[in-house]
Amino acid sequence: MAKGFNRPGGGGGQAGMMQQLQRLQQQMAEAQEHLAQETVTATAGGGAVKVTMTGDQKCQSVEIDPALLKDADAEMLQDLVLTAVNLALEKSRELQEQVMGPLSGGLPF
Secondary structure, eight states: OOTTTTOTTTTHHHHHHHHHHHHHHHHHHHHHHHHHHOEEEEEETTTTEEEEEETTSOEEEEEEOHHHHHHOOHHHHHHHHHHHHHHHHHHHHHHHHHHHHHHHTTOOO
16 A cells, blocks of 8 residues: 555645645636737738737637728638638637646646
């Protein structure tokens, strides 16, 4: 049997671990709130299409330069919007990794 197992008062390790988990849970909740407030922006077509997204990956805005609409065909516009959205998602995920990475380091998910 392992040393210290079934000793009186031996449960202190579990209580300490529970406190650590509760602190980590609180820190993660705060980080998630922070991510919801942060934004990233990505552009495509030399700035003709701009997408702004939050750190928790919610699209906040899509801006299209009116000059692009004068001679743009629908397919090109769709490609530019798709590119900008995907770039914004990538930036948002990178931001999320920066904020959440240190908190989840070593935890199996």
